Amino acid sequence: MLWACLRFPGLAFAAAFAALPEDVPGALLEDNARRRTVAIVNPAAQKLGVQRGQTVAAARALCPSLVVRARDKAAEAGLLAELAAWCYQFSGHISMAPPQCLLLEAGASLRLFDGWSALSGKLKQGLAALGHVHALAAAPCPAAAWVLAASFDGCVVQHPEQMLRLLNDIALSRSGLPAKSVQALRSMGFRRLREVFALPRPELTRRIGREGMHWLDRLRGHASEAIPAWQPPATFFQRIEFDAELEGSEPLMFPLRRMTQALANMLAARDGGVQLFRLRLEHTRVSFTEIPVGMAAPQREAARLFELARTRVERSTLHAPVRAIEIHAEQLPTFRPPLRDLFDPVRGEGLDWSALDERLRARMGESALRQLSAVADHRPERAWRHGDGSTPPLADLRPRPLWLLHRPRPMRPTPARVLAGPERIESGWWDGGDLRRDYYIVGTRQGQRAWAYLPAGSHDGWMLHGWFA
Amino acid sequence: MSAIAAEVQQSIATPSLAQVLEHPGIWRRSSQHQPTVRAISTGMPSLDARLPGGGWPLGALSEILFENDGLGELELLMPTLAAMTREHRRVIFVAPPYQPYAPALQAAGVDLRFLHEIHATPTEAAWSMEQCLRSGCCAAVVGWLPDIDYRSLRRLQLAAETGDACAVLYRSAVHAAQTSPAALRLKVSNSNEATYVDVIKSRGLMQGVTPPMRMRA
Known part of the structure; x- marks a missing residue:
């Protein structure tokens, strides 16, 4: 078993600012601080001098156009699931480790993807293309991968002994132990995991409790653990709400691209396609414009989906400004790459009759397609x-x-x-x-x-x- | 957008000049060579003789423009459809205006197991016809789409090319004067108690004007 851990430090920011263009300065607030202070800023804001730890008032003074938002836990979970969907193409066993990590069982995929370097290359390239800052580490047990991803980006260890050597150097504050245990151990003068691992087990258990001990066992691979597997959902839905009302179709393109990309990721994970999805542009609580986007054959390519959605949105007339956009895809038919016969030239899409029959019935109803029989009757x-x-x-x-x-x-x-x-x-x-x-x-x-x-x-x-x- | 543009450009750029000149729509005065049109026989020698390639063009849209119901406009197609179904290739009727009558189809030699009928609203009809043509698993798709516009005609023509299927569209003769991307256009009309079939457009047609074919006495 080789567990890869992907860590997305920018996840909270990306989730809260789903519809924010890159050149607009934005800042995310500290989670539950009494004073309103800035936790994460984007490069645009950083350039203007906004920094972590500043109060909102100070940041606003530096940059009046700064968009400030609180964390959106639901959106974070949604984004993490979206990333899990994307990763599903590389591994059949994905597990979410909220708030910002994903675990992939990569051992079974190594041969298919021609080794770890090729697989990790594909992962990193794909995530960079999606615009997600990430750290990646792999180890024989998931807890160790999780800890290593936070400290040594890009490290991969295949052997347990090698893994232990790396873990030895991890500072206690980054070891994933409960904060109380870390405090206790630090006050006893311990700094790194190496020193803690060297302690006799009963004494250590007495000091950090059963939970802390169990975590240390998991780190070293001494305790077996069940990792819940993530399951790809059967339908797709996403919603992005805007701060301001957007006039016209042009500003909708940025969120639309994100949404179609997410849909494409999810389709790739399911090994499915989509033939019809609906865009719902919300004007007020009760009025909305619904735009169905249908296509001739099930598709899954992000660029193609975006292109289709864009043309439909541009063609439709929006009678009012838009304040939220939703995308729904309920039916996700199987995606068939065109079949190729070795000798016969392929005609058209190369569908067989049953696939065509299914497609026609799906759109037009069961009774649309019929056959005739002759009956021996004079009438x-x-x-x-x-x-x-x-x-x-x-x-x-x-x-x-x-x-x-x-x-x-x-x-x-x-x-x-x-x-x-x-x-x-x-x-x-x-x-x-x-x-x-x-x-x-x-x-x-x-x-x-x-x-x-x-x-x-x-x-x-x-x-x-x-x-x- | 750029990906699509590149694709289009590539498909335009790839064929050599010689290949381009092979297109049935291009004929050079200097060449003796008749452009080839792939076709399937209509089963009527006198009609075959009037059509380039000797029959219904394959991988293309044909239009049959008829003045009234009951002139023998569907009979024109029956030998070909019968031959296709007997070879276990599928034929689809899209939005027929009346009930196709099974005993008559059977008498014309059609194997009904390979004939399908699609009931659809006009917009769905155009869509389903395109789907069938594109799929590559239908030999012929015959549609009755009275109000189809130029763009949809063009789509059907492209779909027929993609799926290498025989597309036939029945429309009213009032559309004869309009332009159409169809490879073949026939007009079925009646005068003096006889039905005539007139080739009003045909891709790759070499000889000049041919007299209309007299069909029903």
Whole structure:
């Protein structure tokens, strides 16, 4: 087993400022400080002299346009889940370690991705492209990976002895031990894990408690632990609220790009695609514009999804400013990369019939797609039905029209000439559907050829029943 | 956007000049060579003779413009559809205006197991027709879309090319004067008790004006 730990120090900031463009200075407040002080700032704010620990008033004095926000725990959890979804393409066992870490079991993926350096390269490259600052470390047990990611970014240890050597050098304050235990150990003069590991177990347990001892065991891989596996969700929903109301479609593009990217990550994790998603642009609490974005075939590429969403949003007219945007995708069909036959040239998307059938029914309903069956019955209305395409052997060779009217209707004007007939059809007295008709093939003044009937024995009351189309 | 632009550019840039000149829409006076149009026989020798490639063009959109119901406009297509279904290739009817009558189809030689019928509203009809064409698993898709616009026609033409399928669209003859991206346009009309089939546009048509084909006496 090789556990990789990804640590996202900027997660809290990114979650709280989902819709903030990069060049706008922003600052995140300290979690539960009595005084309102700045905890994290972005580079734009840093450039203007805003620093960690300043009070909001001081920061505002340096930079009047500073956007200040408190932490948004729900958004952080959402963003972490989004990142878990993205990482799911690299490992089948992902675990969330809130508030800002993800654990991946990488051992099983090493062969597929051609070793750790290739795998970590892909991870780092992908996360950099997504714009997430991160630290990565890997170790044989998850707790150690978690601790190492905080201290030694980029370190990877495969062997337990090597892992222990690295852990020895970790300062107690960064060891992940409960704050109370760290305090106690520091007051006894211990500084690093090495010194703590050297202590006899019963004495140590007495000082830091069972919990602290268990953590140290987990660090060294002495205690087995169950890591809860993250499961990709079945539908996708995301919402971004704006501080100010946004006028027009242009400012919506930045959050839209983020949302479609998140959707694409989630699809990649599920190995699925999306054929229809809805954008909901909220104007006030009760009024909103809903824009469905549908596509010909299930897609999962971020750029393509964004392109589609952008064109739809630009085309729609927004009657009021937007204050929040939501994206919903309920149906996530399986994504099929086009199948390729080794010898035959591929035609089109290379779908097979069942996939096409499924796609058509999904959009238009179950009854939209039908097949016809012929039935051995003389009555025209009963000589066919919707069915599976089965046919009795062809018995009747008299001409029949390709088009049958759904219901016979009076023929006006009456036929110009009779081309063939009459053919009497008299049947059905036994099942209540009896009819007695004389069918003719007739021509109209426009040169159309029709199938029409008169009640048996009668000379007027022409009824049109079909076209020889 | 740039990715799409690059893709388009690439698809334009890749073929060599010789390949470009092979396009059935291009004919040079100096060459004796007839541009090739891939086609499937209509089953009617006199109609085949009037069409470049000798039949319905494959991987392209054909339009059949008819004056009225019941002139034999669907009969034109039946031999080809029958041949396709007998080879176990699928044929789709999209939004037919009346009930396709199974006994008559059977009599025309169609294997009903490979014929499907799609009921749809006009917008859904255009979408489903495009889907079927694009999928690559349908031999022919026949649609009745009375109010289709130029853009959708173009989409259908592209979809037919993508899926290498035979697309046939039935429309009213009043649209004959409008421009259309279809590779083949036929007009079915009636005068003096006889039905005539007129080729009003055909990609790769070499000889001049041919007299209309007389179909039903």
